[in-house]
Amino acid sequence: MVKASASAKVILFGEHAVVYGEPAIAVPVSALRAEAEIIETDESFRIIALDLDNKVIDFDGEDPLAKVAQLTLSRIKQNPPKISLTVKSNIPIASGLGSGAAISTAIVRALLAYTDISLSQDEINQLIYEVEKIHHGTPSGIDNTVVVYEKPVYFVREQSIEMLNNAQALHFLIADTGQAALTKIAVGDVRKLYENDPQDIRPILNEIGKIAELAREAMQQGDIEKLGKLMQENHKLLQALTVSSPELDKLVDTANEAGALGAKLSGGGRGGNMIALVKKGTIENVKKELLDAGAVRVFETVVEKN
Numbered sequence: 001m002v003k004a005s006a007s008a009k010v011i012l013f014g015e016h017a018v019v020y021g022e023p024a025i026a027v028p029v030s031a032l033r034a035e036a037e038i039i040e041t042d043e044s045f046r047i048i049a050l051d052l053d054n055k056v057i058d059f060d061g062e063d064p065l066a067k068v069a070q071l072t073l074s075r076i077k078q079n080p081p082k083i084s085l086t087v088k089s090n091i092p093i094a095s096g097l098g099s100g101a102a103i104s105t106a107i108v109r110a111l112l113a114y115t116d117i118s119l120s121q122d123e124i125n126q127l128i129y130e131v132e133k134i135h136h137g138t139p140s141g142i143d144n145t146v147v148v149y150e151k152p153v154y155f156v157r158e159q160s161i162e163m164l165n166n167a168q169a170l171h172f173l174i175a176d177t178g179q180a181a182l183t184k185i186a187v188g189d190v191r192k193l194y195e196n197d198p199q200d201i202r203p204i205l206n207e208i209g210k211i212a213e214l215a216r217e218a219m220q221q222g223d224i225e226k227l228g229k230l231m232q233e234n235h236k237l238l239q240a241l242t243v244s245s246p247e248l249d250k251l252v253d254t255a256n257e258a259g260a261l262g263a264k265l266s267g268g269g270r271g272g273n274m275i276a277l278v279k280k281g282t283i284e285n286v287k288k289e290l291l292d293a294g295a296v297r298v299f300e301t302v303v304e305k306n
């Protein structure tokens with residue numbers, strides 16, 4: 001039996017603008033993971049998705065999970081072996097936590113371990129990016145990068161990957177609105193907005209990029225107060241891009257009023273999750289207020305000092 005896994009991720013700064021070449025910051029959420037397990041069988045290759053009612057997926061289909069397996073085996077020039085590959089994940093889907101990239105990465109890693117063929121992290125990252133294109137249309141590549149490397153990254157599209165130094169442990173609460181939202185739709189809507197009115201939208205994207213740059217500096221200097229303020233500003237600019245929602249705004253306001261240093265939506269928006277930067281002493285209070293304000297789930301994640 002062979003097992004592999006990959007972590008969830010959360011975007012701290014720069015979502016949406018990153019699609020247009022601006023920098024963004026994302027960190028892994030290692031407590032939430034997707035797992036893939038392979039056992040040998042006498043039958044042809046199949047995938048079993050435990051979270052989708054044990055759905056059985058044939059190798060030769062159009063299903064996105066089958067596509068991951070097809071792309072991987074074609075990349076390493078192997079025929080489909082007689083195996084059963086079971087996938088499970090505790091990462092909520094369609095909520096901005098990178099569940100798609102994590103599931104794909106776990107499948108690729110399991111297939112590499114099974115065939116005993118190694119690819120570099122860079123090569124795996126490229127492969128997952130191909131899969132992300134099938135899901136998202138025009139992904140920036142930030143999701144696959146942070147998931148594959150499982151390290152905080154400062155990401156600029158089509159540039160070499162910069163791992164981030166973080167001078168102080170950062171405590172975040174991630175709160176789920178409970179509303180699934182497709183990144184592809186939000187990204188497409190921002191594209192329309194941009195094409196209809198580039199003079200107004202370009203400055204918003206540039207401003208988001210500047211915030212991500214300042215946030216990198218603040219992380220390197222351990223300036224937590226500044227990071228919180230930058231999150232507030234980033235959220236306002238995401239509102240201007242129409243990707244927030246009343247539920248996200250409510251949770252962001254609630255977190256700020258309950259003592260968070262800053263809060264913003266995270267990921268594609270329109271639903272999914274928001275994040276709040278909190279000092280250790282306020283965690284319990286902010287968490288309680290978020291749940292009272294309608295969050296369906298709140299969990300804590302720490303970006304360790306490095």
Ligand code: PMV
Pocket residue numbers: 011014015016017018019095096097098136138139140141142143183187266267268269
């Ligand atoms: O919804 P998520 O977590 O997959 O985040 C997508 C981030 C965007 O910037 C909105 C899109 C992208 O491809 O970078």
